[in-house]
Amino acid sequence: MRILVTYAVQGEFTELKFPGLIGEEEVQVGYLRTGIGKVKSAFYLAEAISSAQPDLVVNVGTAGTVRHQVGDVLVCRHFIDRDMQRLSGFDMECEIDSSELLEQKGYCLHWQGEGVCNTGDTFLTELSDVKGDVVDMEAYAQALVCRAKNTPFIAVKYVTDIIGQNSVKHWEDKLADARKGLGEFLEALGGVV
Secondary structure: OEEEEEEOOHHHOOOOOOOOEEOOEEOEEEEEEOOOOHHHHHHHHHHHHHHHOOOEEEEEEEEEEOOOOOOOEEEEEEEEEHHHHOOHHHOOOOEEEOHHHHHHHOOOOOOOOEEEEEEOOOOOOOOOOOOOOEEEOOHHHHHHHHHHOOOOEEEEEEEEEEOOOOHHHHHHHHHHHHHHHHHHHHHHOOOOO
């Protein structure tokens, strides 16, 4: 089994600890730093999927929120593009649910902490009408690429900041906590994909 772990910036890098085998399959984990934003993220992930052909893509990273607490970890299978959401009157797709393909493959079924991830090309610093639980700048684009490539996708987000409360500084200050929190969350799964 080949798992590709994506993250936007080096400060979010978290090594996944999976046992050497899952069932009868050997596990190979690869890592991809995509950079910040939807365009870079989609481009580099599409290239990586074409060359590495992973069985599963796991996006790990940080997120802001208006509904949760700093330190919460949410597992996202539903994604919203807040930039395209503004064009809803033009019948543009702006939501993706990756649950079906994950269920078909039997991946990540026991991963708890459901959340909806809202993705846009801006770092939100002011409270606004945001649909979803957490906000980031890459997950929707990665979900879109994975759906097009028929590759299961899931995102695990660590809440680093409350939107509207000095978000940029909190995000920078919380990167080490995020790496630790994401690592502990993924390790607690015991390698269960």
